[in-house]
Amino acid sequence: MTAVTTPDQQLASTPDDRSADRAPLAPDVAVPDLRTELPGPIARQIIARDQAVTSPSLTRVYPLVVRRATGCVIEDVDGNRFLDANAGIAVCATGHAHPAVTAAIHAQVDDVLHYCSSDFYLPAYADLCERLAALAPMPDAAVFLSNSGTEAVEAALKLARHHTGRPNVIAFLGAFHGRSLGSLSLTASKVRQRAGFGITVPGSFHAPYFDPHDDRALTGAAYIEQVLFAQLTHPSDVAAIFVEPIQGEGGYIVPPAGWLADLRALCDEHGILLVIDEVQSGIGRTGTMWACQHDGVEPDIMCIGKGLASGLPLAGILARRSVMDWEPGGHGSTFGGNPVACAAALATIDLVESELAANAITVGDHLRAGLEAQRADQPVLGQVRGRGLMIGLDLPDHDAAGAMERACFERGLLVLTCGERSIRLAPPLVMTVAQADIALAIITDALADIASGARP
């Protein structure tokens, strides 16, 4: 059994002590706590070894080498402690190593690690699908589980074509739906994600997403009707419209009331399926289980992933039973719905329902109010957008957003850029108001750096 050190003992330890310490981190440990230059000596070694053997397609945004984590705290291999405001891109929903989640994982590991859910029955698979069907934002849902968001989108794409018998699909500029070839056909976020990969799935069209800087621009349902349906594809050839209820990678953009409902109405008019991609916005992040519930819009198919199992790989689709009409063998997955991931997801959903969705609203409102208050004094801080703990803030340009990301890292706050010039805050849903205040103080300092032109 490992010895448990108190937070005081941990804080008193030197970086060298920390890197040798095998005990779990205490959840109330103080952050930020930076003890070496960044990256530190051990991190530098690991980064050099990693870069020698890993794919150059990986975009490591800053030199963070994670060793252990708890709640909203991440400790690197040199013993530096950071406040996590990105949750591994909105994945570690219940915080790092929530005891209820790790207990559920341990219990399942002791029973059975894996058996293929596409070919056999497993209680955890049935339990989770039952739970998800009950939580679905549409009536009478059926569930298919996969491993990653991109696989969920692939499943939705296949199901939409299969059910409608139609070839074409529509998605939005700025969208991110994944990087496998089918989902990449819908992704229209950064051109480097497509460069050199040739022809994606034919019949994929794009319309502008709501523009937060020009609310009179022709976007969404109006654009699809007036431009795409008039000039590029007849509606009767369109199987589905894929949409993120809050555009994630594209800049944490929240469309106004009615924008999503107009898409629903357009789909209903033409027998098109509405596929809502909740991979980033789902699982309580915006204060409701699914972000589309803020708009009262019911999808025909919904993609889920990321935060679903608090960090274990799990994703999937929920679809109206009348839509999920593919035949046995039409779709499947060796690992999708692995029982350990399902157990983690059930514990995650319990936590989100009982307390974390509400906490996302409390702490998210606090963060947004704190950011709004800074706008008066800080001209480099532009629009602040978001719902719950899915918050985007605009900087003047792309370079300023990158510099801000780095300035936060160097002060011990982990954030990520999104869109052309935004920073996203997507912390674990367990973030406290006190931790949000620490994040706000660091953001204030980092913004002052950006304003003074002192770019890291």
Ligand SMILES: Cc1ncc(COP(=O)(O)O)c(C=O)c1O
């Ligand atoms: C909205 C959305 N859909 C799909 C994906 C793809 O998920 P994954 O990276 O798990 O394949 C992402 C990933 O960021 C996403 O944000």
